[in-house]
Amino acid sequence: MKKVFSGKEVVKALRRIGFVVDHQRGSHIFMHNLERSVSVIVPLHNEIKKGTLSSIMKKVGILIEELSDLV
Numbered sequence: 001m002k003k004v005f006s007g008k009e010v011v012k013a014l015r016r017i018g019f020v021v022d023h024q025r026g027s028h029i030f031m032h033n034l035e036r037s038v039s040v041i042v043p044l045h046n047e048i049k050k051g052t053l054s055s056i057m058k059k060v061g062i063l064i065e066e067l068s069d070l071v
Contacts, residue, residue, distance in 0.1 A: 003064070005053060005071065007044035013070035014042070014060065036061075 005013075011021070011029055019040070022030040032039040040056050042048075048056075057067060 004047050005067065006046050007042050007048055009071045010042050010048060010053070010056065010067070011044075013067055014040070016070050017060075017062070019060075033060075 007027075007029070011031065014031055014033075015021075017033075018035060019031045019033045019038075022032050022039070024030065024044075027044045029042045029044060030039065031042060038059055038061075040059050042056060043052065057064065062070075
Protein backbone atom coordinates (compact mmCIF):
# COMPACT_ATOMS: atom_id res chain seq x y z
CA MET A 1 0.00 0.00 0.00
CA LYS A 2 1.27 3.41 -0.99
CA LYS A 3 1.75 6.07 1.69
CA VAL A 4 3.03 9.00 -0.41
CA PHE A 5 0.88 10.61 -3.09
CA SER A 6 1.43 13.45 -5.52
CA GLY A 7 -1.15 16.15 -6.11
CA LYS A 8 -1.87 14.81 -9.61
CA GLU A 9 -2.58 11.33 -8.21
CA VAL A 10 -5.00 12.71 -5.61
CA VAL A 11 -6.83 14.81 -8.23
CA LYS A 12 -7.11 11.72 -10.47
CA ALA A 13 -8.47 9.61 -7.59
CA LEU A 14 -11.01 12.25 -6.56
CA ARG A 15 -12.24 12.59 -10.14
CA ARG A 16 -12.97 8.85 -10.12
CA ILE A 17 -15.35 9.25 -7.17
CA GLY A 18 -17.27 12.16 -8.66
CA PHE A 19 -15.26 15.28 -7.82
CA VAL A 20 -14.80 17.94 -10.50
CA VAL A 21 -12.17 20.64 -10.82
CA ASP A 22 -13.72 24.01 -10.05
CA HIS A 23 -10.66 26.16 -10.66
CA GLN A 24 -6.95 26.43 -10.05
CA ARG A 25 -5.06 29.18 -8.27
CA GLY A 26 -1.32 28.84 -8.60
CA SER A 27 -0.33 25.31 -7.61
CA HIS A 28 -3.63 24.53 -5.84
CA ILE A 29 -6.63 22.82 -7.45
CA PHE A 30 -10.07 23.56 -6.01
CA MET A 31 -12.40 20.57 -6.39
CA HIS A 32 -15.97 19.93 -5.36
CA ASN A 33 -18.62 17.25 -5.38
CA LEU A 34 -22.18 18.57 -5.52
CA GLU A 35 -23.74 15.24 -4.50
CA ARG A 36 -21.77 15.16 -1.24
CA SER A 37 -21.63 18.97 -0.79
CA VAL A 38 -17.89 18.71 -0.20
CA SER A 39 -15.09 20.98 -1.45
CA VAL A 40 -11.37 20.32 -1.11
CA ILE A 41 -8.18 22.06 -2.15
CA VAL A 42 -5.41 19.82 -3.49
CA PRO A 43 -1.86 21.19 -3.76
CA LEU A 44 -0.15 20.09 -6.97
CA HIS A 45 3.06 19.11 -5.23
CA ASN A 46 5.24 16.08 -6.00
CA GLU A 47 4.59 14.83 -2.49
CA ILE A 48 1.58 15.93 -0.42
CA LYS A 49 2.40 16.24 3.28
CA LYS A 50 0.89 13.63 5.60
CA GLY A 51 -1.30 16.11 7.50
CA THR A 52 -2.63 17.72 4.32
CA LEU A 53 -3.45 14.33 2.82
CA SER A 54 -5.14 13.25 6.04
CA SER A 55 -7.27 16.40 6.06
CA ILE A 56 -8.35 15.88 2.43
CA MET A 57 -9.25 12.24 3.06
CA LYS A 58 -11.20 13.09 6.22
CA LYS A 59 -13.25 15.73 4.35
CA VAL A 60 -13.91 13.37 1.44
CA GLY A 61 -14.65 10.42 3.72
CA ILE A 62 -12.24 7.81 2.34
CA LEU A 63 -9.42 5.76 3.85
CA ILE A 64 -5.80 5.52 2.70
CA GLU A 65 -6.50 2.03 1.33
CA GLU A 66 -9.34 3.34 -0.82
CA LEU A 67 -7.17 6.17 -2.10
CA SER A 68 -4.44 3.65 -3.03
CA ASP A 69 -7.01 1.59 -4.95
CA LEU A 70 -8.29 4.66 -6.83
CA VAL A 71 -4.78 5.70 -7.95
